[in-house]
Amino acid sequence: MNDSDFIKLAGRISDGTASDEEIAWYNAYLDAIAAKAEIKMVQENTGREIKRRINDRLFLRRRRRRLVLASMAAAALLTGIALTWLLFTGNKGDHSSQVAALAEDKAPGSNRAVLTLGGGRKIALDDAAAGNLALQGGARIRKSAGNEIVYESAPPATGKDIPAIVFNTITTPRGGQFQIRLPDGTKVWLNSASSLRFPTFFDGLERKVELTGEGYFEVAENKAHPFLVKSSGQTxxxxxxxxxxxxxxxxxLVRTTLLEGSVLVHGEKNSNKLMPGEQSQLNMRSGSIYKTKADIEQVMAWKHGNFLFNDTYLPDIMKQLSRWYDVEVIEKDIPRIRYNGGIPRSMQLSDVLKMLEETGNIKFHLVNNTITIKH
Structure with a gap:
């Protein structure tokens, strides 16, 4: 079976016209690709596991309409090549219109952030070399070889004055992300268009920081000193x-999702205690908080380098793409199409948009860093 036959077969599986024998050939072909591709998967590296993951996660569909994009992406993922126009159209007649509509392209986001020190000095972290960056408020600030900002604080020597608390802020732009280790050992991953304000050392009974945007926290345990995060009307x-x-x-909405331990979420009108697997949602307009079951895999997808959609409306998807690829989206008349499935955040924007086009019967135009949608 060649690539052309493979793509045609994927289409027949999608619309339900494929026979049992053809489905068996489809699965066998995926197995053959996986066997040839020397791809290392975390914990699982068999061809069958790769095929299962592709079928399970890289499968975009419109509500009430399923299209096997997984099969089209499979060859690209398993052979290490980029997704191309051929995999999506299989028709030279459509090639020029696709290129015209997406004459520009955007690379995915990367590790980019700015650290603002207490005195106003700014450090571009993506340009900074590994090593010591600054001394501030009793803390040594360094960038590790693993691209993490680390704060190391030590108590002053006996007889020395305790240094004044200084607040620093790390800010990721649209199209950026970064990781930081706070003075108490707490680790924070910031998504794009986010910021974290924190002291250079924690003094007193509480460890308090302020977040805008999105961040994932692994808080260092210290029962005597609770860790507080203030964000958009909640603590x-x-x-x-x-x-x-x-x-x-x-x-x-402000969504707080718990993976491990327990947290108390305090809003203006009420509070909620979360257990692992639960999510609180604060309505920014009313100030009320309610609790629901969390989709942990979807919530954590960004940290693991993916977009993951679970009956996600296109307007919400476009917000994610806008932040990660640093593009503007004309929001007028965006159709409320629902999508399910996953896309790696490492893909070029044009490839992501083509996948969405194929499953949603819509067209994207990217011009002057702005996306418009026609349907």
Whole structure:
């Protein structure tokens, strides 16, 4: 079976016209590709596991309409090549219109952030070399070889004055992300268009930071000094735990998702205690908090380098793409199509848009860093 036959077969499986024998050939072909491709998977590296993951996760579909994009992406993932126009159209007649509509392209986001020190000095972290960056407020700030910002603080020598607390802020732009280790050992991963304000050392009974945008926290345990996160009308109190906060101002909701431990989420009107696997949602307009079951895999997809959609409306998807690829989206008349499935955040924007086009019967135009949608 060649690539052309493979793509045609994927289409027949999609619309339900494939025979049992053809489905068996389809699965066998995926197995053959996986056997030839020397791809290392975390914990699982067999061809069958790769095929299962592709079929399970890289499968975009419109509500009530399934299209096997997984099969089209499979060859690209398993042979290490980029997704091309041929895999999506299989028709030279459509090639020029696709290129015209997407004459520009955008690379995916990367590790980019700016650290603002207490005195106003700014350090571009993506340009900074590994090693010591600054001394501030009793803390040594360094960039590790693994591209993490680390704060190391030590108590002053006996007889020395305790240094004044200084607040620093790390900010990721649209199209950026970064990781930081706070003075107490707490680790924070920031998504794009986010910021974290924190002291250079924690003094007193509480460890308090302020978040905008989205961040994932692995809090160092210290029962005597609770860790507090303030974000968009709520305060989260923890002792030592793992959780994610999504607090983008244009989303209307602040979502706090607990992976490990327990947290208290305090809003203006009420509070909620979360257990692992639960999510609180704060309505920014009303100030009320309610609790629901969390989709942990979807919540954590960004940290693991993926977009993951679970009945996600296209307007919400476009917000994610806008932040990660640093593009503007004309929001007028975006169709409320629902998508399910996953896309790697490492893909070029044009490839992502083509996948969405194929499953949603819509067309994207990217011109002057702005996306418009026609349907």
């Amino acid at each position: 989260i109190q923890v002792l030592g735990t793992h959780f994610n906060i999504n607090a983008y101002a244009d989303d209307g």
